[in-house]
Amino acid sequence: MNDMIPPGNVPSDLVAEWQTLHRVFIRPEDEKSRQTLIKYMEQILFGLHEFLNSHVGVTEAIPLATLARSYTDTTIHREPEKKLADVIKDIINQIAPRAVNVASPYFIGHMTSAIPFFMVHLKAITAALNQNLIKLETSKVLSVLEKQVLAKIHRMIYNREQAFYDGHVQNADTCLGLFTNGGTTANITALWVARNRCLPATGNFAGVEQDGMASAMKAHDLERLVVLVSERGHYSLKKAGGILGIGNKNVIPVRVTPHHRIDMTELTRQVEAFAQNTTIRVAAIVGIAGATETGTIDPLPDMARLCQTHGIHFHVDAAWGGPVMLSDKYAGLLEGIKQADSVTIDCHKQFYMPMSAGMVYFKDPTALDRIIYHAGYVNRKGSVDLGIKTLEGSREASSLILDSALKIMGSRGYALMIEHGIDTARLFAEKIRERDRFQLVTEPVLNILTYRAIPGELKPQMDQAVTPARRRAIDACLDRINIDLQRIQREAGKSFVSRTCLKLHPDDAHTAVVLRSVIMNPYTDGRILDQILDEQEIILQSPEISKHLVSLS
């Protein structure tokens, strides 16, 4: 081959030269090169770890604007700029310290956290094998293994009889679920199936998938197709409405009870009103099992009953809460989930897998037939090609990671982590209640809670505020204080909580800024939570916060 490609004029230890290029495609044979590669991996495993240890907080304090100025060169260099060793060194020295230390036990603001170290090994394995799950010809045993893992999780959710799983686990014609790149794609897939179920072929109309939404609505004499979900629903559901041509306005937020669960009276009222109107059809009702903002869980059994009565597709977004089913102690919180027609669960959330992996499951193993796509060169009819019924095309073997993790941890291992998160969140709620300067906004049903800071000076003013104008002024002041408090703490780089906006009571006119905490790191404990609250109390007394109080006096 060498005579075909003339070697370039570049230093021989860099890659843009045919011989070197050739070598990067095989793992080297000689001991010295092997040792070099191992050394690089050691740097990745432990060099990054040094950073995690030396930066106990969240990030190096460097403003975004300053950072952005270092990343403005937009040319791809013709010759190699760096060797692998230098790229790794730069990532450890330049990138990691300016990334977010999501692995810190002080990082309790988002659903991204520390992962067990073996996950890095498992991710490296999937990359080294580089199988493509779109079809059997590029994955073979991995497709078979994926079907098995899908059956295991389906069983965790639906717990059907043994014969059911024996009949479907390796059945090429049916599909218990699928791996996606995350919960958003899982939710879109579930609503895609629900949409198609709801607008089937009739007369000359070939079905919504073939003929589109406009023809579908005509063929079925409909004016509107709607999806109902509580106000706490993840924004991916609205996005799904937009993508699927349903219209995101038709993903209707239903009011919640004071406990942030969907208001069944209101939901029932709406469903019954729609049932009276033949021009409106409900494509799906979505229950939430672990709301992104509050961790709350909808009354799934009640919702399931309502859906059954009206023949409506019942989807449960358990992207966050799904793995709670592995805990004997808390599985009861998800009662009713087995009646769902479809269920979303994320792998990169409480299955503690690295980004990005999610899943969606269907009670009916033929439900995914509504989104079948074939092609001449892949995914031929009758094949076991898993890409026949997926939104995505080429896909990595996330299923191998989940399967391995389940074997290493056992369901009990996961349960311990889930239980730690919930128990620690409850402990945190206690600590917040015990402090005068904080107000617990939502109790932790799972491992998520919200609260807000209230400076001591404001408490008597709140009690004395009688006019609506005065109350609004205090609310606005509190919002500004909590926005700044969260920002100052984040920028200080020692700990991180996030913030969102919630109505303290469903009937409130005001949507308040609240602090939000997600506890999933097994190293987050009472001592750390005290430190985080202590730091917030100190910030509360700073001039940057006090200045907001002036406007009130």
Add this chain to the structure above:
Amino acid sequence: MNDMIPPGNVPSDLVAEWQTLHRVFIRPEDEKSRQTLIKYMEQILFGLHEFLNSHVGVTEAIPLATLARSYTDTTIHREPEKKLADVIKDIINQIAPRAVNVASPYFIGHMTSAIPFFMVHLKAITAALNQNLIKLETSKVLSVLEKQVLAKIHRMIYNREQAFYDGHVQNADTCLGLFTNGGTTANITALWVARNRCLPATGNFAGVEQDGMASAMKAHDLERLVVLVSERGHYSLKKAGGILGIGNKNVIPVRVTPHHRIDMTELTRQVEAFAQNTTIRVAAIVGIAGATETGTIDPLPDMARLCQTHGIHFHVDAAWGGPVMLSDKYAGLLEGIKQADSVTIDCHKQFYMPMSAGMVYFKDPTALDRIIYHAGYVNRKGSVDLGIKTLEGSREASSLILDSALKIMGSRGYALMIEHGIDTARLFAEKIRERDRFQLVTEPVLNILTYRAIPGELKPQMDQAVTPARRRAIDACLDRINIDLQRIQREAGKSFVSRTCLKLHPDDAHTAVVLRSVIMNPYTDGRILDQILDEQEIILQSPEISKHLVSLS
């Protein structure tokens, strides 16, 4: 914390026990444990390599049905089943030999191939950092870096002036493109933007994203929204039509020339016919830069002109061909791509990255404003959160891998691989032409070609066949022979070509089975290609193939 969670009754060296569980979240401090972790990574890097070396062919010869029988246990065990070491050992001994050796230079059938070994390191780094690109608060510098990489590839495609890139590279309000999990999601995103561009708000109608497809068609007095793409278009485009509510029937396949490029006369005729009909609107025309089946490239400059004349969104699906732009020698093949409104390029194809990563780019940095979604807790308005304008939610830092690879390889390094693929495919075409028993069906424009086997005995019969019935019988016989040939070679496990169905000439009634070869492994050379053809010639003489000839005589 220990007093909160009672330790379980499991062996202490397994994970479902609180102390052990705790430990798997930190990289160990003591030297012995560190060495163990390194040893595992060594097994992953080199143990898998031993397999790749000892199985020069594609897979262990084990029938799918037999394999499936080993993967039927659908219970998640309560206690851990295996330690990490055993999981890795099992993957090396049980999984890898039954996976597909896509890294073999004899695997020339699909767009999944060997990747440079450093890609495994880079993937391990993204897992170890575990950043989530959905928002700045879980990615910080990685979001900044991603914007830079996006600008680099945008520049490769569009080559706008320096001031343009200076103005947009770190601009929080604009977006030059985005990373997706693959080409399918990239294509869906492009057509999503095109759909929304084409059905904007008017009067009381708030736009298709909010109000849905049915209202949109009414508001715009339309009966049909269509997308035009050649018959060689990837099936993800049809799927996009289905998902987006356009209807997959309205993704219209346009006939191709004998060179498998879109027939401009036919395309122009259709566009002009639609232009006469006010009830039909063309949402997008899609040009292909590297057809999945044939590697062919549409006449992009002509298509761009037509789109401009009619004000139609021009999308180019360069999932396969995009990186060819890095080769001075072959970049000219993609002439006209810079006039596209949007362009799909896959990372896990000719950027040689591990599964799964793709990208989509937009000429107009505000094009993605048409698919903006916000939420209270993430992706707030005015933030640099990259998740505001994406189909997906949480996302891993694929951009870090591409950025590092570009630095390690230089554009010249990629160009060498691209040029090797195209040059070797041309060499392969020569070899096929030189052999009597093969017919080259499509010339390799890029590194993909198709051909079919024709047993010597059939040649004279083909020449003598005068009646249509006789020709049909021969065609059917050839199809069966090529189907079996491909299967027998695949099952023998030494080499792999894929197969698809093509009309040998656009006017043919018959769609023929053809063999398909994709050459992207730098180790695939003339000697290997000869071995693959030799093996096929031997199979052609086997009883399994000869039996098909009997039916003809």
